[in-house]
Amino acid sequence: MIHKIRYFETKTLSKGVYLQDVVNDFLAEKGDNIIAVMPVMENSLIVHYKE
Numbered sequence: 001m002i003h004k005i006r007y008f009e010t011k012t013l014s015k016g017v018y019l020q021d022v023v024n025d026f027l028a029e030k031g032d033n034i035i036a037v038m039p040v041m042e043n044s045l046i047v048h049y050k051e
Contacts, residue, residue, distance in 0.1 A: 002051050004048075004049055004051055005046055005048055007040075007044065008047065009043060009044040010043040030049050033050050034047065034048075034049050
């Protein structure tokens with residue numbers, strides 16, 4: 001398995017799209033492969049997962 005990191009930032013989202021919704025969709029897609037979800041700054045998150 002490979003440890004990967006996915007960075008999410010509110011500045012890259014379209015108007016009306018919420019960071020929490022995007023992250024929730026990603027988490028649902030990866031399922032049990034999620035290792036950790038960590039806030040980075042005020043408007044961004046890093047998700048650690050394995051593939």
